[in-house]
Amino acid sequence: MVEYRLFRMVYYLMDKGSTTAPELAEEFEVSIRTIYRDIDILSSVGIPVYTTQGKGGGIFLPRNFVLNRSLISEEEQQQILTALQSLTGVDEERNRALLKKMGSVFQKQTTNWIEIDFSDWHPQHEELFQTLKSAIFQKKRMLFHYFSREKTATDRKVEPLKLVFKAREWYLHAYCCERQAYRLFKLKRISDVQMTEEVFKREALEKVLAPEKLYTTKRYSVKMAFAPELAYRVYENFDSVEKSQDGRLLVTAEYPENDSLYSFLLSFGGQVEVLAPEHIRNKIKEKIAQMQIIY
Template sequence: MSEYRLFQMVYYLMDKGHTTAPELAEKFEVSIRTIYRDIDILSSAGIPIYTTQGKGGGIFLPENFVLNRSLISEEEQNQILTALQGLRGMDEEKNQALLRKLGNVFQKQTINWIEIDFSEWHPQNEERFQLLQKAIFQKTRLRFYYFSREKPGSDRKVEPLKLIFKAREWYLYAYCCEKQGYRLFKLKRIRQLQQTTETFERSAPEKVLESQKIYTANQQVVKLAFAPELAYHVYENHEQVKETEDGRLLVEEKFPVNESFYRFLLSFGGQVEVLFPDSVRQGMSKKIAQLKTIY
């Protein structure tokens, strides 16, 4: 706790310019003797803190003092600024204000070398994202209508704990009051999102995805041949790609062969062919036959 107080004292002095021992003692709820002992510790650590007696005296830091290697190394300063610079879509105005403030503290200009934006183009999605963020910080329950694989749709009340970005998708990790358990909810399947006034005390684990089971049910090796026009999709989503003499792109890997997989294949129309196995080829034939009964 004393280490944290020392760090807080330095920031307080940087913000205030100068202070007094009684003022610091009251702020940090310690004795004046402890404050003077802390000043000695900071001075011995290389922080140029000094005191003066008499009228207008007190405890000071040099006017041009900045945090340096005595507290945060050069590399750590750059890491902090770079991490903040990469955040977008999460209260942009406050984030930029903090970035400028820390840049001034470190007396550094941020290098504008990266831009990351986790928000989506549609403004409605950004509003939903901000509502979720607010509920997590305020620890208030949410209500929404959710479409899962098992049910067409159902009402849920949850305790939101963490937003997770995985495999190009956003998920809400929350405790579901109806299911009495922790769940991952894909944001795109959430509708009629509302924040309630009900609060909760539950906290999120430090690592969520490590405890989640990897979906491996009904996975099969499938060999696909994509038309050259789909090169943008193939190279964006697959690592191992072979090109045939006629320009088609071959992909051979494990897929979860289910209804979603067949819908995925049908979305490409005649620009993808299943080469292996025969069971998946036959499954595609059945799906195409079903479509013919409609059209």
């Protein structure tokens, strides 16, 4: 959120007195070009950000500068505080400090209405997340081992562009040097990560999760019947649920046919029946037969 970064930048300058574009770029994890663009935006709304060249120069605000609350409407002030509150789970320590400062400036009591934690129970995943984050902001190419949904293992060199959270899963959106195309990599399938010293210039796409980019395979309307005792899971996963005469819960939803779909269906064990389409129903039968052979 640009507005959020601009306010952080103003308070950083008020606190530090003077700094440089590279320091700001590192602090806010953006490019130097973005920093100078932000400075132009701040200047255009009347915030006197000055830049000086040469030894001892830098970026600074006048010593007597005070943020004018009248520049921001009451509604905008509340929206800023609400947005900051929603971000505390992403970078808790820094965002809570900024939230406190902004609440003080606007003379408003913030409402503790949300708590977010995107992490899972595996420490190694947090380490991977931080490594990818560093590579994205430093624009360094990466090497890693990847297991695709086609069950093949490959070594990849990529230009990491954006971390994406979708349907309870983290993905890395990157430009694959081997495929010469953009790809989404599920973080749980990435291993042996190395950040190289090779710098790239490619910028992240504005919108990664557009429907036409997510689903490159055909989608099917899958009709399922769930046992009544699974109601808690059914209502967690589906918006539209009907009850059949025998008490089962009927659901119809669209899915691309892949391993994730079959893993999801099999996670319900014997308490779900796929009613249609027929070929997905038969595939479930085959997987159950394979499991019977093993056990």
